[in-house]
Amino acid sequence: MKPAFAYKVMAAAMIAGFAATASAQDGPIRIGVVTPLSGTYSALGQQVKWGIELATREINASGGIMGRKVELLFEDEEANPSVATPKAEKLFQVSKVDFLTGTVNSASTLAVGQLAERNNRLIATTVSFSDTITGEKCSPNVFRVNAKAGQQSAALAEWLSKAKPNAKVFYLGPDYEMGRSTVAAFKSAAEKKASKTVGEVFAPLDNKDYSPFFGQVRAARPDVMYTSVAGNDTVRLFNQMAQYGLLKNMTVVGASGTLTSQNLKAVGKAGEGFVTGVGYSVEIDLPENKKFVQAFTEYAKAPPDLYGADSYGVMYFYKAAVEKAKSTDTDKVRAAMRGLEWMTPQGKKTMRAGDHQAIQDMYATQMSNGKFKVMSKVPGAAAIGPDTCTRF
Numbered sequence: 001m002k003p004a005f006a007y008k009v010m011a012a013a014m015i016a017g018f019a020a021t022a023s024a025q026d027g028p029i030r031i032g033v034v035t036p037l038s039g040t041y042s043a044l045g046q047q048v049k050w051g052i053e054l055a056t057r058e059i060n061a062s063g064g065i066m067g068r069k070v071e072l073l074f075e076d077e078e079a080n081p082s083v084a085t086p087k088a089e090k091l092f093q094v095s096k097v098d099f100l101t102g103t104v105n106s107a108s109t110l111a112v113g114q115l116a117e118r119n120n121r122l123i124a125t126t127v128s129f130s131d132t133i134t135g136e137k138c139s140p141n142v143f144r145v146n147a148k149a150g151q152q153s154a155a156l157a158e159w160l161s162k163a164k165p166n167a168k169v170f171y172l173g174p175d176y177e178m179g180r181s182t183v184a185a186f187k188s189a190a191e192k193k194a195s196k197t198v199g200e201v202f203a204p205l206d207n208k209d210y211s212p213f214f215g216q217v218r219a220a221r222p223d224v225m226y227t228s229v230a231g232n233d234t235v236r237l238f239n240q241m242a243q244y245g246l247l248k249n250m251t252v253v254g255a256s257g258t259l260t261s262q263n264l265k266a267v268g269k270a271g272e273g274f275v276t277g278v279g280y281s282v283e284i285d286l287p288e289n290k291k292f293v294q295a296f297t298e299y300a301k302a303p304p305d306l307y308g309a310d311s312y313g314v315m316y317f318y319k320a321a322v323e324k325a326k327s328t329d330t331d332k333v334r335a336a337m338r339g340l341e342w343m344t345p346q347g348k349k350t351m352r353a354g355d356h357q358a359i360q361d362m363y364a365t366q367m368s369n370g371k372f373k374v375m376s377k378v379p380g381a382a383a384i385g386p387d388t389c390t391r392f
Helices: 004-026 043-062 081-093 106-119 147-163 177-192 211-220 232-243 264-271 289-302 306-323 330-337
Strands: 029-035 069-076 098-100 122-125 142-143 169-175 196-203 225-226 250-252 275-278 341-344 346-349 362-368 371-378
Touching: 004 346, 029 043, 029 306, 043 069, 043 289, 069 081, 081 098, 081 306, 098 306, 098 341, 098 371, 106 122, 106 142, 106 177, 122 330, 142 225, 147 177, 147 275, 147 371, 169 177, 169 211, 177 196, 177 225, 196 211, 211 232, 232 264, 250 289, 250 330, 289 306, 306 330, 306 346
Parallel strands: 029 069, 029 098, 098 122, 122 142, 169 196, 169 225, 225 250, 250 275
Antiparallel strands: 275 362, 341 346, 362 371
């Protein structure tokens, strides 16, 4: 190769490299959203989608993040880790997303979290409850902006200890990571406040008939049933309990994902009186929340629930972290996220540096005439519990 020609080839390669770098820095920030858009948990995924889309629209309208627009790429995970993993791999390897969010199923979040580590990318979940995500199975590349099961349980157990002292509690959860984790978390919190466990069963996900479990419930004679079923499973469980007369002398409490705006209509009167511990309510009396509720309702033609609120908030979490890091580089953004404070519809949240769990105020809310009413509040510092992450 002649020297002059070789120089031209080298110069062209350098120019192409500079152009690619400039394009990466000036092009859109790509965020992958792996969430259930079909199946049992599709209603939850819809709230995730609405919340993320609304926040992204606002962010882009105000100039983007560091002058760069945000681009969303959605994939349907079907609340199934075996589906979520290849979808996330596609987003990392083919679509070259900068960040990931959206996973609902706790097992999906854990599986995709491992994948994020291998790809040196970050994921922030807005829905998954399992304590292990920021506990024994924590990951340096996984953050959670929503409340974990233990935080929900702290608020609910505090309410139960005052409303029904020394209650006899029966537990019915879905038989997978989230279900067992939420039951364990509330059982621990309730027993510390003098409630007594009188039974426990786990039903398959997408279970069609809960009546085989009702004999055990009746025999235990509980004052309270705790459940963490969600989506369409909630509709079937509650309506079948009403049909069999189980709701007459028993208070039903449960996880914040059990009864939401997405399945409330189908549950109907069977959901009346249900109590949950939750990190969000449309009743939160803050300017940020009032503005959010109006904007969300106008955008989605439906009111927000905790999934919509937390998914809206995750986009501002990413925005604050990238602007603090002045980069989308994984290591720099990860460092910026630790200890980060940012505003959400719930007010200011803080990302605990040690385990990547958001600290936020928690509420006990009760279903009354088709709406959740705030009954009591537990401050964020009191609800979050100890940092048990030891992996990093």
